[in-house]
């Protein structure tokens with residue numbers, strides 16, 4: 001369980017990246033979504049004890065991120081966005097070394113490393129030097145590391161950015177197999193919908209909404225998103241096109257007129273928010 005208490009981060013130069021968040025996160029898979037610069041990575045880095053808050057704090061399974069940082073590091077695994085493997089070591093060697101560092105014994109480390117590498121689809125390349133692997137394979141190696149660690153809580157910052165669709169599915173299935181809770185960030189709404197028990201919507205350093213995907217999308221119940229190159233009644237302009245929300249029953253009319261009709265996704269929370277900001 002993560003209990004965040006009025007946490008704030010102001011970077012040198014005065015940028016307020018996280019502006020007083022208070023939340024309790026107690027579900028198995030929690031996802032933070034938000035636009036670039038919303039402060040997701042900053043929040044994740046503070047919760048995983050890699051960055052000191054400017055003020056406020058948080059408890060991870062009852063341990064304080066500032067006072068008990070060393071203890072927290074033993075029970076969490078954290079995979080940053082920019083993680084890169086040591087080139088000369090193979091995926092097996094890296095995962096194995098990481099587990100030995102976490103005090104696994106030799107035979108447990110070997111088994112856990114092999115199982116995790118197989119699960120994420122890296123079995124065939126497990127003994128190749130990491131610098132010969134593709135970017136996607138390197139990301140998978142870090143997910144294998146989290147999977148093998150048996151951590152009580154795993155932080156994953158954009159775990160599938162840049163991966164092809166099949167690799168993304170492999171990572172999703174590995175995330176579902178993690179034994180502990182997971183806090184992840186993503187820009188892929190499909191990923192948030194597929195994995196999350198609860199989604200937090202972050203904007204300008206604040207959490208502006210939270211809930212299950214179903215709850216967050218409930219305001220769009222029975223609706224579709226209509227996109228058009230030309231203005232429609234009650235439409236609004238977003239990124240060079242016109243958008244409106246209308247009932248599913250009216251879809252056929254729009255399709256006949258050559259408009260694009262789309263199913264509602266978490267993207268619509270951002271599209272609607274764009275509208276709120278403009279109005």
Ligand SMILES: Nc1ncnc2c1ncn2[C@@H]1O[C@H](COP(=O)(O)OP(=O)(O)OP(=O)(O)O)[C@@H](O)[C@H]1O
Nearest residue numbers: 011012015017034035036037038039040041042043
């Ligand atoms: N070390 C730093 N020094 C100063 N400002 C920073 C630093 N790191 C991040 N920022 C700023 O803090 C804000 C939040 O950044 P952060 O990386 O937490 O956002 P994010 O939501 O993770 O973005 P993205 O989705 O692009 O990864 C941004 O305006 C960013 O430029």
